[in-house]
Amino acid sequence: MTRADTVxxxxxxxxxxxxxxxxxxxxRRVVLWSRDLAVVESIQKSRRCTRLPNAPLPEPxxxxxxxxxxxxxxxxxxxxxxxxxxxxxxxxxxxVIDGSHIVVHAIGALAxxxxxxxxxxxxxxNERVSEVMLAGMPTLKVGVIAxxxxxxxxxxxxxxxxxxxxxxxxxxxxARRLLNAPPVLRVYTSKDLVGVELASALSGAYTVxxxxxxxxxxxxxxxxxxxxxAVAEASRLGxxxxxxxxxxxxxxxxxxxxxxxxxxRSADYVLGRRLAxxxxxxxxxxxxxxxxxxxxxxxxxxxxxRMPVLQGIAAVLAGKLEPREAAQLVGDxxxxxx
Numbered sequence: 424m425t426r427a428d429t430v431x432x433x434x435x436x437x438x439x440x441x442x443x444x445x446x447x448x449x450x451r452r453v454v455l456w457s458r459d460l461a462v463v464e465s466i467q468k469s470r471r472c473t474r475l476p477n478a479p480l481p482e483p484x485x486x487x488x489x490x491x492x493x494x495x496x497x498x499x500x501x502x503x504x505x506x507x508x509x510x511x512x513x514x515x516x517x518x519v520i521d522g523s524h525i526v527v528h529a530i531g532a533l534a535x536x537x538x539x540x541x542x543x544x545x546x547x548x549n550e551r552v553s554e555v556m557l558a559g560m561p562t563l564k565v566g567v568i569a570x571x572x573x574x575x576x577x578x579x580x581x582x583x584x585x586x587x588x589x590x591x592x593x594x595x596x597x598a599r600r601l602l603n604a605p606p607v608l609r610v611y612t613s614k615d616l617v618g619v620e621l622a623s624a625l626s627g628a629y630t631v632x633x634x635x636x637x638x639x640x641x642x643x644x645x646x647x648x649x650x651x652x653a654v655a656e657a658s659r660l661g662x663x664x665x666x667x668x669x670x671x672x673x674x675x676x677x678x679x680x681x682x683x684x685x686x687x688r689s690a691d692y693v694l695g696r697r698l699a700x701x702x703x704x705x706x707x708x709x710x711x712x713x714x715x716x717x718x719x720x721x722x723x724x725x726x727x728x729r730m731p732v733l734q735g736i737a738a739v740l741a742g743k744l745e746p747r748e749a750a751q752l753v754g755d756x757x758x759x760x761x
Contacts, residue, residue: 424452424483430601431455431497433512435462435486438529439503440475441574442602447484449604455486456493463488478578494519499527499601501568502556506532506714509552513559520562525594527566527587528552531623531679532711533718551620566594567616569623570674571682572608573689584609586674588619611674618666622657622676625719625733626683627691627712629653632736633684634695635746649732650680656730660719663726683712698739699746713740 430446432439435457443453457463465473466486472478487493493500500520504512509530516526534550556565566589576583587598587610595612603610613619629650636649658671670676683689687696691712720737723730738744 426496426498428452429454429497431493431500433500433502433516434504435459435472435474436503437475437574440472440478441577442501442503443484444478444480445577445604445607447481448479451483451601453484454493454497455484456490457486458488460488475574475578490515490519494524498523499525499597502526502528502530506530506534506552506711509534509555510559513556517560520560522562524562525564525597526556526560526562527568527594527598528556529568531569531627532715533624553616553620564591564594565589566598567620568598568602569619569679571678573682575688577607580607582606584611584674586611586613586619588613588616590614590616613670615667615670617664618661618670619675621661621664621666622671623679624715625657626676626679628716628719628733628736629680630683630689630691631695631712631716632732634692635698635736635739638696638699639747652732653680656732660723660726660728660730663728716740
């Protein structure tokens with residue numbers, strides 16, 4: 424297969440591995456880059472990744488620890504790493520790619536700030552991932568993929584869908600051509616890059632909130648109101664940031680939220696349940712949704728957008744509010760008429 428028909432995946436975590444599995448099973452050549460030599464060796468020798476051992480990884484998928492090989496063999500790249508690592512990976516990719524490369528990310532959070540960065544610096548917690556990518560890479564052809572596609576569902580061959588968003592038609596067209604793998608994965612399109620990024624990040628944050636409220640025994644009626652209010656809150660922040668309000672009721676927003684908050688296969692939902700049980704450790708920012716909640720509150724402050732539900736969950740994560748107090752705050756909020 425040619426370089427133009429090869430998908431490069433940065434990161435051998437659960438999502439990157441699951442996506443690679445789906446594409447390889449569909450006959451697409453995939454080059455997966457991991458800095459973990461043990462992971463690369465496991466994939467090459469046993470066709471399994473230790474981080475997602477149930478995912479079949481047939482021969483069209485290859486693993487490498489060499490970023491130069493990734494850049495030379497794949498023009499289209501998917502950045503699938505933690506938000507904590509996106510700055511470093513963007514800089515590493517920036518050393519090996521050029522303006523011809525297309526890079527989309529699959530990171531459902533805002534970028535984690537540089538340690539020790541001052542609020543006045545450019546490395547703010549509320550930067551979108553695409554902004555960090557543009558700062559660290561020589562290509563302008565960037566985008567995002569997001570939606571209700573859980574790694575377990577992809578591995579099991581369950582129907583999943585995602586949306587790709589970019590300001591560039593070429594990015595959207597190539598993402599759809601290379602990532603669409605029906606019937607397992609269908610890819611839809613959007614030009615609302617800001618909206619899809621924020622909707623994806625905020626859906627993770629509100630998943631934590633729904634896990635917490637489920638753990639505290641919220642019934643289906645108030646739960647439905649909370650979901651509705653979450654989408655409304657997210658769309659307010661999005662429009663203030665330049666996004667389209669309707670994006671937050673789509674796959675990256677509401678679709679993401681409904682899937683992730685419907686069982687125990689989402690780390691964000693599990694964190695919310697643990698918060699309700701009072702058994703979570705001090706490090707409550709270890710999931711992407713938790714990090715998104717804390718960062719999005721800062722973004723809301725800078726844009727002067729009122730987001731009481733998000734502020735409640737961020738306060739719990741920061742240890743400033745007890746879970747039941749936050750649930751009461753949320754209950755009072757959803758009872759208000761807008």
